[in-house]
Amino acid sequence: MSIQSGGLRLATAAPWQEQLRDAIRSPAALAEAVGLAPAALPFDAAASADFPLLVPRSFAARMRRGDADDPLLRQVLASAAETRTVEGYGPDPLQELSLPARDQGVLKKYHGRALLITTGACAVNCRYCFRRHFPYQESTGSHRERLQRVSALAGDPTLKELILSGGDPLLLTDRQLAEIVDIADASEHLGTLRLHSRLPIVIPDRVTQTLLAALRRPALRSVMVLHCNHAREIDSATAAAIARLRDAGVLVLNQSVLLAGVNDSVADLEALSLALFDAGALPYYLHMLDPVAGAAHFAVEVDRARHLLGALAGRLPGYLLPRLAVEVAGADSKRELAPAYTPAPKKAQDDL
Ligand SMILES: *Cc1c(COP(=O)(O)O)cnc(C)c1O
Numbered sequence: 190m191s192i193q194s195g196g197l198r199l200a201t202a203a204p205w206q207e208q209l210r211d212a213i214r215s216p217a218a219l220a221e222a223v224g225l226a227p228a229a230l231p232f233d234a235a236a237s238a239d240f241p242l243l244v245p246r247s248f249a250a251r252m253r254r255g256d257a258d259d260p261l262l263r264q265v266l267a268s269a270a271e272t273r274t275v276e277g278y279g280p281d282p283l284q285e286l287s288l289p290a291r292d293q294g295v296l297k298k299y300h301g302r303a304l305l306i307t308t309g310a311c312a313v314n315c316r317y318c319f320r321r322h323f324p325y326q327e328s329t330g331s332h333r334e335r336l337q338r339v340s341a342l343a344g345d346p347t348l349k350e351l352i353l354s355g356g357d358p359l360l361l362t363d364r365q366l367a368e369i370v371d372i373a374d375a376s377e378h379l380g381t382l383r384l385h386s387r388l389p390i391v392i393p394d395r396v397t398q399t400l401l402a403a404l405r406r407p408a409l410r411s412v413m414v415l416h417c418n419h420a421r422e423i424d425s426a427t428a429a430a431i432a433r434l435r436d437a438g439v440l441v442l443n444q445s446v447l448l449a450g451v452n453d454s455v456a457d458l459e460a461l462s463l464a465l466f467d468a469g470a471l472p473y474y475l476h477m478l479d480p481v482a483g484a485a486h487f488a489v490e491v492d493r494a495r496h497l498l499g500a501l502a503g504r505l506p507g508y509l510l511p512r513l514a515v516e517v518a519g520a521d522s523k524r525e526l527a528p529a530y531t532p533a534p535k536k537a538q539d540d541l
């Protein structure tokens with residue numbers, strides 16, 4: 190809803206916290222929001238028992254009404270396929286649960302960068318999430334503990350970049366975030382603050398003026414890595430949120446996960462890169478799915494992924510081509526899978 194006043198468009202949307210409280214948590218509400226009869230929604234209660242349904246209404250509003258196979262719906266709908274046990278898919282694909290308890294709030298896997306698990310909470314529960322079995326409450330602690338962790342990282346001379354991840358770091362309040370940025374900004378070593386967030390996509394109103402003020406620091410570069418998997422996740426409100434971030438000097442990138450039935454075609458990936466660019470964000474990573482229990486139905490085979498990327502390379506400028514990345518437990522960087530440029534066999538080409 191909006192009102193026109195003297196040519197100025199005043200949004201009357203509820204504040205983001207209210208939108209979060211009002212998010213869809215029941216299959217009946219989701220069915221209603223997407224215009225499906227409850228019986229036509231392939232929801233499975235057992236699948237949502239330990240990872241509940243959670244969908245902001247502004248995200249549900251971008252789903253195609255009456256389409257049970259909608260690529261946005263598929264990302265968030267708890268389905269029976271999740272309850273299948275599939276060999277090779279476990280609760281902790283990146284072996285983060287086996288870290289010593291005191292290290293669980295911070296991951297220092299890669300040179301010069303530390304990742305803070307800022308909070309365990311998210312604004313949306315994505316069914317393919319590799320942290321769906323992660324015991325967040327044990328690992329993230331209170332805000333005071335969080336600030337202590339940030340202070341320790343700010344004093345670590347081996348670090349150049351602090352990455353706020355989660356969960357979703359933008360579920361912290363603007364004030365909590367400002368306190369974190371203050372500490373990072375005062376550090377001699379940290380030159381870059383990076384946030385990994387899906388909130389500007391699912392609740393664009395999260396990008397408030399106070400958040401932008403907290404991020405705008407002359408001596409600390411900020412990078413926002415969005416998480417968007419499909420062109421239709423970007424509507425005018427999302428594009429406006431990205432524009433606000435850019436106006437505040439934030440470099441805006443995007444990471445996606447390659448997901449069967451969501452974005453595993455050349456046309457979908459091309460549309461995604463172009464929509465991101467239109468909105469002011471550049472594609473960064475296209476991740477292979479982590480083999481987390483409950484997500485096997487989203488898997489795309491490595492060979493097919495490499496051919497998709499090869500075909501995509503033939504359609505886009507190099508700066509709109511994401512890097513196909515896979516996480517290997519214990520490795521010192523994410524690994525890039527090379528695009529396959531050789532024409533795939535005819536049958537496989539029809540699948541791309
Ligand atoms: C992905 C990740 C990073 C960042 O890696 P980049 O390749 O710099 O994007 C840093 N730390 C951890 C633990 C990660 O998983």
Ligand code: SF4
Nearest residue numbers: 311314315318356387
């Ligand atoms: S927003 Fe990211 S961390 Fe949160 S459930 Fe989705 S994929 Fe997982």
